[in-house]
Amino acid sequence: MPTPGQETEQGESMQVSGGGAATGPHVLRRMNVAAVLAALREAGAATARVTELAAATGLSRPAVTRALTELRERGLVDFAPAAPAGPPAPQRGRPAQYARFRAEVGHVAGVDIGPHKVLVLVADLAGRVRAAHRAAVAPGATGPELFTAVRTALTAAAAEAGLDPSGLWAVAAGTPGIVDRDRGEVLLAPSIPGWAGLPAVGELRDWLRCPVLLDNDVNLAVLAERRLGPAADTDNLVFVQWGERIGTGIVIGGRPYRGASAAAGELGFVDLDGPGDGPVEPLRPDGMGPFERLVGAAAVHRLAVAAGAPVGEGHDIAPLFAAAAAGDPHALAVVDEVADRFARGLATLLLILDPGRVVIGGGVSQAGETLLGPLRRHLRGRTLVPVTVEASALGERSVALGAVRQALGAAEERLTGPAHL
Amino acid sequence: MPTPGQETEQGESMQVSGGGAATGPHVLRRMNVAAVLAALREAGAATARVTELAAATGLSRPAVTRALTELRERGLVDFAPAAPAGPPAPQRGRPAQYARFRAEVGHVAGVDIGPHKVLVLVADLAGRVRAAHRAAVAPGATGPELFTAVRTALTAAAAEAGLDPSGLWAVAAGTPGIVDRDRGEVLLAPSIPGWAGLPAVGELRDWLRCPVLLDNDVNLAVLAERRLGPAADTDNLVFVQWGERIGTGIVIGGRPYRGASAAAGELGFVDLDGPGDGPVEPLRPDGMGPFERLVGAAAVHRLAVAAGAPVGEGHDIAPLFAAAAAGDPHALAVVDEVADRFARGLATLLLILDPGRVVIGGGVSQAGETLLGPLRRHLRGRTLVPVTVEASALGERSVALGAVRQALGAAEERLTGPAHL
Structure with missing residues (x-):
């Protein structure tokens, strides 16, 4: 009554409701x-x-x-x-x-699904990470194998947080490629055979009985960087994921910019290799774009091997950057060449977007200032206005942390709606 | 009372006022x-x-x-x-x-200030163009000479509309380069010596005693295209000005996107020339960017001359496209090369922005389908998602028409305020 x-x-509430x-x-x-x-x-x-x-x-x-x-x-x-x-x-x-x-009353999971690993973070309703589980994915894993790895990692991370996976309130996942967020479908995932078109979101929903969201991985990472990273709360921000693959997440005017077909930010497919012989084929069998082939982790590894600079197993380039930091001239020369190549591609993005601020994450970026110093030097003269270039402070977790934020948004309805706990 | x-x-008015x-x-x-x-x-x-x-x-x-x-x-x-x-x-x-x-009660002017021409449109308050005056600007004209040409053209166009220039309600102008709209200053104008830093807006205000606005030319053109062109009212749109210079105006989410330092869309400075020898110098004496040097009107003219295809005086390339449309094999080969080069640069922008729709204006685009057909063909395989590529329907007037729209906005206060007519 x-x-x-x-x-x-109620009169005051009208202000909240927008009338x-x-x-x-x-x-x-x-x-x-x-x-x-x-x-x-x-x-x-x-x-x-x-x-x-x-x-x-x-x-x-x-x-x-x-x-x-x-x-x-x-x-x-x-x-x-x-x-x-x-x-x-x-x-x-x-x-x-x-x-x-009482943030501990519920939990969500953020998942980073890549061709080489699955990383699951379980967080409470305040976004505090309570458990993490990382599973390596075998090279050449197919979509269904990857999906199995996701289920296993979700179960392990939930257990570490003292939960059954069915106790999660919401799950969000990021994955490379072009993703239809509304339908929860991967439309194009050149780096993971058989991943596009897989009904993974539907199966996760059936299993977990909670909201499950899917988005492009760097689109999630840029949300985390904007919320938690050095560029917190800037209106315009570009996040560049630089590992085996190269992709970018773009925030314009405080909101994610995804493009007309959810395909914005595909820096990895930019072609700097000079005039070609007719049309190129960006989607080659390895699924890599021209810029990824030029300066992704595998290319950096190859350059280092050719120059006699130290590298590790597989595409491990951490030894290269460690040697460069210690002053090894061969390693320094390779890092300089890598920075030059990357600056050329990044400059195209900077000339078109003028974002003011770029955060670089992904495996390669873990070299930190050893790489970013030469990169900033090679950018000089390639852009018309200044830009701040920083390394991600979130490291390997940025995609999963952005996914946690998305999952928290999806858990909102259960928090505020009439549903029972 | x-x-x-x-x-x-008044109660109803509250809805309008937002309370x-x-x-x-x-x-x-x-x-x-x-x-x-x-x-x-x-x-x-x-x-x-x-x-x-x-x-x-x-x-x-x-x-x-x-x-x-x-x-x-x-x-x-x-x-x-x-x-x-x-x-x-x-x-x-x-x-x-x-x-x-009574749209005829007042008039505004929209001005396109370029290194080679000044175009003034005088429109009534409904935006209907009542007079146009185009003045060629001598090659190598300095900033002060250009400013004199602007005054002369404004006077001529006003006279044609039966007005004294002081009768204009507002004037907006577009010019190449990086423009600080708030201060009405050109910060960087590589194509016009002595134009940057000139107090042109202040002098026009003193002369005309009405609001005078200055913006980057393609930023105005994209407004006109979005309002009047084939891409009317699309949320995301890129307008590419392709003449001597190459620049782009970007609309994202229905609003102009200018970047953190008003330097977004500088496609003309994208460098596709393969690995360079250390840092490049985008600001060379001619003020042209690498992509402009590769495929701007002057480069097209040079290619045509080298191939023995017909061209006109100066950088006139209309005869090239006329010959290509008539089936001349030399001209067709040049057009194909031009389309290939342009597709390479445009693809970088499309991969980063995924705008869905591109409108191409400027002098070169007047070749129409003779050029756009090969361009669409060369874009295939260079992007991951489809894009619609169209020629501007506004032709040479797009910048000035966008300026008219800006000027109409600036005249708004006089229309709605307490000021006398």
């Missing part, structure tokens, strides 16, 4: 609950006072208190007995003044 | 006037009924009528004696039912 007090509260037409008291109360929950989650592990939540949401204190009560009944909030600093316990007859989001 | 009827009107806090009756009435005027201008040369305007604005009929009365008093609206089809003259004692925006 509405009282005058409730009417005031939508079909808003009854029930809908408004749900929106208030969602707003309070969002503010609490923003506070992270810290407790928050009712007055702070009222200020953050624009709701009245009674409205905040009512929302907190509902959230406690649903197990999403508990009240701290005392605040870290501040006045003593709340007055008798009124709800506690300090609330905390 | 507010009456109950006026209060109703802003500092809105008194005066501000609200001005916003109603602006909304009615915008709806009338949308109708173009046609008359509009009060009921149509009420539906378009969400205002009540009395509010629309009051706004129309004010607009008539200010000379911006007249009432048609009879509608093209519909009921006869309005009832005695009520305002006429059919209103028309």
